[in-house]
Amino acid sequence: MPEQTPILQVKNVSKSFGDLHVLKNISFDLYPGETLAVLGKSGTGKSVLLKVLVRLLIPDTGEVYFENKHIGGISEHELNELRKHIGFLFQSAALFDSMTIGENLNIILAKHTKMSLEERVARITESLTMVGLAEKIDEMPAQLSGGQKKRAGLARSIVLRPKLMLFDEPTTGLDPITAAQIADLIESLQQNLKIASIIVTHDLPTAFHVSDRMILLQEGAKVYDGPADLKEMEQTHLQDFVEAAKIGHGSIKSDDTVVK
């Protein structure tokens, strides 16, 4: 897709916390409609990278451009406008416990749009229908299962119809069948809404299922950026991905105890 303008450009981004060098000179582009999976062992900087993309964290060096706009150089107001176009499903996607599922979506529309009540109800219903939760609109988060909560979080992150979605571990903590359903859902959202996405995951089946391209981070550096295609992926890279996926389900300590 070289003639298209990238929706996102990441140029030479580095980020440290004190002596801990987390991200090391990361660069990549993302094109409209493209789905990129980011893999890497626990603690390698994947969540930090997503936060840098929306300026929740500021990189020490390097730049991030959203639709050619340098997000480091814009005002707080412009940043808030820009963030409306970016949906973020956080690793711990918390809903407001004291509000119904519908209200959880409504506060976002009420805050960020001038939609009428009728328009908001229509958009909320449409978003919940996309994730198969229309009938839960008046329920409280505590009444939902883990997978349903993830789906409600997903509905909330798409309610403003973003151009870019950032998913941090959308399937972690779910059983394989529910995880596969979430992956199907992410794929169908992309097809229906034509959203560009970045998915951070340890879940290799999900990564291969939903992504066009994959990036592998090792100790904060990008060591693979290429097609999500087993045939094209060299054996060494595949091994690295499998390794990253394994550790993600809990780090294996020397005594073989798996800690979450």
Ligand SMILES: Nc1ncnc2c1ncn2[C@@H]1O[C@H](COP(=O)(O)OP(=O)(O)OP(=O)(O)O)[C@@H](O)[C@H]1O
């Ligand atoms: N705000 C912060 N202040 C200090 N250190 C941080 C901060 N955020 C992250 N780190 C450190 O940066 C490193 C990378 O963290 P990050 O959350 O990006 O890992 P990750 O790749 O997402 O791991 P996981 O797969 O377990 O979610 C970790 O060592 C973490 O302790």
Ligand SMILES: [Mg+2]
């Ligand atoms: Mg993380």
